[in-house]
Amino acid sequence: AGNSKSKHPRKIRRRTLLRDFIWAHFFAICLSLSLLLFLAALVRFGQFSLSSSTSRFSRSARPRKPVPRKLPASNDIVSAASVDITTKELYDKIEFLDVDGGAWKQGWMVTYKENE
Numbered sequence: 001a002g003n004s005k006s007k008h009p010r011k012i013r014r015r016t017l018l019r020d021f022i023w024a025h026f027f028a029i030c031l032s033l034s035l036l037l038f039l040a041a042l043v044r045f046g047q048f049s050l051s052s053s054t055s056r057f058s059r060s061a062r063p064r065k066p067v068p069r070k071l072p073a074s075n076d077i078v079s080a081a082s083v084d085i086t087t088k089e090l091y092d093k094i095e096f097l098d099v100d101g102g103a104w105k106q107g108w109m110v111t112y113k114e115n116e
Contacts, residue, residue, distance in 0.1 A: 022029065
């Protein structure tokens with residue numbers, strides 16, 4: 001009558017215990033792995049400093065040649081673009097359609113009274 005064996009085999013119980021342990025300590029495990037990766041990078045690349053002007057990578061880079069800039073002649077310094085059209089002429093050339101329900105209608109009736 002007294003059967004001491006569990007329904008689950010021993011291997012399944014171990015997996016369940018491991019899974020429960022990982023989920024219970026998930027934050028601590030992730031924090032430990034992050035710290036381990038940070039320390040590995042620190043050991044591999046050494047201590048870094050933001051204020052240092054020289055680094056291992058900048059020494060190997062070739063300096064760039066300065067780009068020569070052409071200075072404008074003295075009479076070219078103040079040159080304005082010539083405009084051959086005005087806003088009024090532009091409005092005269094463009095046709096505006098004032099149809100009901102067009103692009104400017106906002107969904108309410110717009111009325112105009114001259115005496116207001």
